Amino acid sequence: MSQAPTQEQAVVVDLTAVIVSIAGDQPRVLVRPRAGGDKALEALPSGPLELRHRTLEAGLRSWVTAQTGASLGYVEQLYTFGDQDRTPDHGDGRRVLSIGYLALSRAGAASMPDESVWRDWYRHFPWEDWRRGRPEVLQSLEKPIRRWVAAAKAGTERTARKERASLAFGLDGTAWSDDRVLERYELLYELGIVAEARRKSREAPSAEAKLDGQPMAADHRRILATAIARLRGKIKYRPVVFELMPPTFTFLQLQRAVETLAGVRLHKQNFRRLVAQQGLVEETGAIVAGTGGRPARELRYRQEAILERQAPGLRLRAVRGTE
Amino acid sequence: MSQAPTQEQAVVVDLTAVIVSIAGDQPRVLVRPRAGGDKALEALPSGPLELRHRTLEAGLRSWVTAQTGASLGYVEQLYTFGDQDRTPDHGDGRRVLSIGYLALSRAGAASMPDESVWRDWYRHFPWEDWRRGRPEVLQSLEKPIRRWVAAAKAGTERTARKERASLAFGLDGTAWSDDRVLERYELLYELGIVAEARRKSREAPSAEAKLDGQPMAADHRRILATAIARLRGKIKYRPVVFELMPPTFTFLQLQRAVETLAGVRLHKQNFRRLVAQQGLVEETGAIVAGTGGRPARELRYRQEAILERQAPGLRLRAVRGTE
DNA sequence: TCAGAAATGCTCAGAGTGAGTATAAGGAGG
DNA sequence: CCTCCTTATACTCACTCTGAGCATTTCTGA
Structure with a gap:
């Protein structure tokens, strides 16, 4: 068999x-x-x-x-x-x-x-950039999404759709989650809003066509969505940003990098504290001028941090039993 | 091109x-x-x-x-x-x-x-079960691992190996991380301790052969390690355990399930508090006797929790800028 | 009836986190 | 040279989250 x-x-x-x-x-x-x-x-x-x-x-x-x-x-x-x-x-x-x-x-x-x-x-996901507040595209996307929810006959299916939409797009009081990129793209695909969805069926662009971001060849936008989602998730618990940074940088540059990827703004002082106390970076001793304000200390990534962080006395003692 | x-x-x-x-x-x-x-x-x-x-x-x-x-x-x-x-x-x-x-x-x-x-x-990963304390196999595994670290000539390579070993097996003060299952298996594979590694080379079982868990066909033990690692990681932030639970259960049963997967023991009262306050479960009203002690309240999973948890006023306000 | 095992309730000290206030130190413009 | 704007840094404060325990309650079995 x-x-x-x-x-x-x-x-x-x-x-x-x-x-x-x-x-x-x-x-x-x-x-x-x-x-x-x-x-x-x-x-x-x-x-x-x-x-x-x-x-x-x-x-x-x-x-x-x-x-x-x-x-x-x-x-x-x-x-x-x-x-x-x-x-x-x-x-x-x-x-x-x-x-x-x-x-x-x-x-x-x-x-x-x-x-x-x-x-x-x-450019391919205009609804993912919240750095300057809620993107306006979302305003227009909300309508077809709610229509889709309402289109299901009340009951299990309606509830399921509602939950899915709320989680993905942060509707009805649910918070926007930066790493649900793929869920959002897939939902828009199912709604036929995304251009790729209309290719097979040779369907004409729907009324919402303009809401869609720039399409890509084949299924590549989906792959890109998967990548962004993974990266946004990972950035929260692994020091991967540094792979994208030049050898030396300032706190603000690091913060901007994270914000750029996550598509959100962060609280400057707290970001600073977080990075500093995790020992992920160390000062090179140099001072960087021309930042547009007071000169900043130059930093570099500390590889060793990964090991130390797990050392006893610091974080995680045993295992947390979440769930 | x-x-x-x-x-x-x-x-x-x-x-x-x-x-x-x-x-x-x-x-x-x-x-x-x-x-x-x-x-x-x-x-x-x-x-x-x-x-x-x-x-x-x-x-x-x-x-x-x-x-x-x-x-x-x-x-x-x-x-x-x-x-x-x-x-x-x-x-x-x-x-x-x-x-x-x-x-x-x-x-x-x-x-x-x-x-x-x-x-x-x-049975396939005897070193992964810490529920009754540190498994003894680890005692014996530590020797060849340290030998492997020492075998590299001092410098970058040695440091890299040392770090890798410490992270994977929680040596030298580093904490044991339950979800590094794959890293551990891969390390043992490279060391030739795991039987699968010696198949291609038709090498004779090494002295440490007995330390290895039960091998599997092809590369299946590696796939299993990947699965365990993923599951152990996921259990910490998504309510997947419930997929493995019967429709109703008690707090202790739920805790045992998590412990079984994670391979560690948890603090009973805190686990209780965590699950309860997350609203992931609700009481059915029934009481389960025969638990070996005071009867327990019967629980069931609350699907709705997933949505509510994100609601404003509760957790996560904006996005955290870890890194 | 007593000991043991679970189930529950609660308390406490610390670490971690979201927000915000207060200062310091460059640069551009006038 | 002075003023304003902008960024860099230091700190404080109020809470929340978490790891560890202590204390009780309630069954079961010897």
Whole structure:
């Protein structure tokens, strides 16, 4: 029974990278003009898994280096996508499996051999940037969402939709959660608001078309959403931001980086206290002028912190029994 | 450049499930005797991705239902494994890609059509069970680990190894972290202590062979480690335990369930307080006798809690800027 | 009837966190 | 050179969250 007849699906594996960097106040992702078809749609760098690739991650790194010349530091597997109806059709009956990766790059002006470009990721997700308060798009998105909730006949289904909408978009008193990026995108996809959802059905743009952010090739916007969600979640308990920072920086620069990724504003003094007491950074001794105000102390990341933080006397004693 | 010549790797996709349930004080995982070869080695239920499977998860569910009859509630994709040298060789040059899933089952005596059996997962990871204090295996494991650290020539490499060992196994004052299951397994794999590591090289069991837990077929123990790690992590911030509980239960039963998964003991009163104040459960009104002491109030899970918890006035106001 | 095991209730000291007040120290403009 | 604006830093305060225990209550079994 464990041996299937031979219905086995022929598969092509695509390694897809979401390469993130920060430029000033912009969170950026590396994209390339799409190979065939619609030139307007940009795609994430990706390439097929090949024989010579010993591991999946090695394959990804090799593709990225070849295509963009970007130097990847941190790399993490995100998710494997393989839904039949959300995947580009190869025509030959083979199924496309896309393994998404999140990669962090210290940016710099990496030499990019081809036409790759960095794009502000909020261009694709305008509702995710709360740094200057609640984005106005949300105002308009709320209407179709509520309509969708109301469209279900009262009862379990209605309740379920309501809960889903509230959690994802922070409606009815529920707080906005910065890391529910994927849930939000998926909900908009189901509502047909997102352009990608209307491709298969060749449906005309709905009235809400303008609300949608910039679409991407294939299912890449979904992969990007997954990456942002993961990064926003991770940033809260692992010192990954530093992978995106230059060797030295100031408190404010660090704070801006976090804000840029999380899409929210933070309380300056408390952020400072937090970072300082965790021992994640140390002063280089230098002073940085030209900050627009009083000069700031220059900082650098302290690798050792990771170990120390767990040392006894500091945080976590035993295990917490949450739930 | 984005179109590779045609080095594309032919691939077989395997959907592999780690199905977890709880029986008394045992965390259990569903396994089946391995199809071919070494009958002693057990394997996780799995099956190839087929044409008829619209989505990966659907494919997995269909396999599991067919093979075990178990009713899966919660299902979550874990990770996709594809390292060339840690994957069973198909002989025909095709690469095996394994997509691992974590599934939670309310157990019950599911009708299991074939020879599937539930196994205590600590059988495969004896060093993960701290419920009765530090497991003795660790005493013996510490020696080879320290030897491995010392084997690197002083400097960066030595420091790196030391840090890795400390973090994973809680050495030198670092606290034991229940969810670093995968890091620990991988370290032991590299050290050749784990039997799976010696398969490819046909190496003889090392002196420490007895320290290792029960091996599994192919790379399945690694997938299991990934699942345990994920579950232990998730249990701390999402109410997933309830997927494993019967409809009604007592505080102690719930606590035992969490302890069983996390492999640690918790403070009874504090656990109680935590669960209660989060509003995750409500009393059914019934009283359960025969607990071995004073009768306990019967509880049930409150689905609604998830929404309420985020409501204003309660937790999280804005976003915390950790890092 | 007493000891033991659970179930519950409550208290206390500390660490952690959200907000806000108060100062210090550059730069731009007049 | 003085003033205002902006950023950098220090601290304070009120609460909340958490780890540890102490104290009682209520069954079961010997």
